[in-house]
Amino acid sequence: MMLAALAGYVLLQLAIAYWASRKIAGDADYLVAGRRLGLFAVGISVFATWFGGETVIGSTATIATEGIAGARAEPIGYALCLILAALLVAGQLRARGYMTLADFFRDRFGPRAEVAAALVAIPTSVVWAAAQLLALASIIAVVAGLPVQLTLVGAAGLVIVYTLLGGLLGDVITDIVQSVVVLTGLVLLLVLLFMRAGGIGEGLAMIQPEQLVLVPEGESWIARLDAFAIPILGSIVAQEMIARFLGARTARIAVRGGLIAGAAYLVVGFIPLTFGLIAPHLGFDPAEGDLFLPNLARDLLPGALFVVFVGSLFSAVLSTVDSALLAVSALSTENIYARLRPEADEREKLVAARVLTVAAGLCAYAVATSGETIYGLVEIASSLGSAGLLVSLLVGLRTRFGGEASALAALAGGLATIAVAEYVFAVPGAFMLSILMAGLAYALAGLVLVRPVRA
Template sequence: MQESLVTLDWVVIAGYFALLLGVAWWVVSQKQSNSEDYFLAGRNMGWFVVGASIFASNIGSEHVVGLAGSGAGNKFPLLIYELHAWVVVLLGWLFLPFYVRSGVFTMPEFLEKRFDPRARWFLSLFSLAAYVLTKVSVTLYAGGIVISTLLGVTFMQGALATVILTGIYTVLGGMRAVVYTETLQAIILVVGAACLTFMGLDAAGGWESIRETVGPEYMNMWRDMDDADYPWHWLVLSSTIVGIWYWCTDQVIVQRVLTAKNIKEGRRGSIFGAFLKLMPLFLFLIPGIIALVLKMRGELQWDTPDQAFPSLMMAILPAGLRGLVAAGLMAALMSSLASVFNSCSTLFTIDIYKKLRPDASEARMVQVGRIATGVVVLLGVLWVPIIERLAGGTLYEYLQNVQSYIAPPITAVFLLGIFSSRINSKGALFTLFTGIIIAAIRLILEVYEDSLPADSFLYEFASMNFLKFSAFFFLYCVAATILVSLFSPAPDKAQLTGLTISTVTPEQRQENNQSFNMIDIFTSLFIVAIVIYVMAYFS
């Protein structure tokens, strides 16, 4: 097994960074004196850039390593989270028209227009805290591990170098720098991982040989309803709730489609992003299975499933190509960090600073956005020593649980808010506040689960399968939103024009109908068909 990168690999990596910095410098040299240009790239992006940006902001190095680890570590049911391409399509067809018509920069801003300012403040502060403590921390942790392994530097050096470099071009270039560099990074990541997949398949003797080695049951993503870890019915429900929250209401993803020129380009960008979302199955999960097969045959050695992807890469790729894939992994890390940095900047500047300083000039808001990004970068750097002390597997699985607890109240409020004009601010706020309290209690009790009496209600609450808990939690959130809304005055429909399905005007409906054609419908159905086929194949 090749233990280190050689000169040609370093040349390729250096070329990648030179190209990346060149793109960032070109963007920085463009005039960005207004907030729309800095935070939403002037709302002038085409569908290709939007789709590539969606894909790149989703795929981080922890995603790459973790998904390959799922393939190598008998966690095939987690494949369902990679089949959320249909949810990305849903973003373009259902949610995007309401977001564009509202003219918002952020998701909290949309909640203010749909409900009231309190909902905006809640989601803004909650999102900022969640991003710094989860998205930034897990990306830095996994990225530090990957870079230290590939480049032969310490974890701290790898994590610090990447977060600082990413922070520089995000601070200076804003959203335009993020989406253009993400497009470049998505291309590099796809090409590099595709080479590893094809060469890995050849090294393992082909797909049928792989299936025979691991056995057909290993590749079954649907476990029994009484399975302790991944019962299929709770998995489907919980993953859908998380998927809608992540792909249709989370600032990091939605901000990408809001950069589009119009609804048409934004929808096509989401469709293209959905197509790209199908690729991780082939680019990252399958290499994990290949690494397992080679290990079972004694041709490859690794200690934990998370080492499967880099071990396979270093073992079978030739010089130069190793450098390309290494650059792709670093690209994945940097694109995820850049997405979070810019989204945090947007949330703080638009949802907090502008509310406190409504008379602030456009130039001042761009300046505050840069400062906010710098603060998030600093917080990420300060968080690195803490991350280093955490166990990678524990952190990764913990964050999967956290998503299942964060998603239900936000998903319920957004869905009901769009589908029903009867849902009011009291119902939304009650659900958001009680939802976050319930989620916090569950997380705290999980930590102290072993010290709870085995026959107590608290123990049952803490030990319930997280997928089952998420599904029941979502039902509570839906019921709470509806009941509180029904027992309080209805909102003024005149203020909800275009924000709910029943208040869309005929002119708005006609404009939306003119924003798509049969090609858009066909490609969307084609993506859904692929998802169904993959679900059936791995059963």
């Protein structure tokens, strides 16, 4: 019954994606929904994209094991990221009519900076997609009773087909349905969790003081700062979110939609946190890792309600992973393929975008088999190469200081620093150090190699 219900839900999602595919005439329709999204669509879509497998499944498992210190970014860190992105970049990028973040680098810094920005941003989205694929595979594994590595293959195939059909328009339409299902499922499970605990007061009383310690014992101040900076600053340059802003009808809608998404994330994000804090005291084993929340739901919910909750988890993950694949497709098509074939028309670029969506899905599958946890993959995605993008974007949007050399230096400096400091020497505060080095590289190149900047 469970498999049949989930299969029916998947078919509904695919039907919506197919309907949306009939409205796609060119790459702008596929990648930014023809720039016709209203306020409600932008707000719900940005929220649904951010409220993915990492929030619902990954952070719950981490908090159950380590307390809030293990996933301190949830929900405040990522909610602040959405709000800052709305205030700092959404309106200006939409007003300029871009298709991708790298388009800004082309206009402000030049074609070499455009390609470099795309090459830095693409791996981030691939890793992000891998995290969501792993979450999707975990859900299917619980429902079907199959190994995660096997269900990962099915999850990858499903997501590729889903994204291939509908593009951003199909994604936004299903986001609205998915958000309703997500909220319904989470609220149902929260009510039953408190009922199992004997009431709201009794459930909250189970939370131990050590679970609420925000900073692990012995953690340095720089490592503490880094833990908050990664979610708040690292994801401001995420193409998955920026695509929604660029698909808005107006710059004003882009800004207001981002603010709505941030507020919604802040409120709803406390529900998975509550699961992680209370459920271990009710006999649920945190050692189950990423299967902790799906197994919790299977135990607490009656069959019909479990179907609803599985649908909600499935919705949250599907919304995020296809956004990540579209991000890779957009950057690859508009900022790399279009450079190699400047004569390509809209139809050719649409075909290229869909082919590159498949390639992105296969790459994400390969990363998902690496053995990392969901939350671990998301942390990698939030910090990998984003320092140079962030520095160049914020400085470039607001000043005329620095040209192509500055952007290239910032991208190289940020990427090299995070690679060496984080993955070679495991230096505390590696992400903040990468932002500092990207900023210094940008400034030095701007002072030494002075060239006229673009408007």
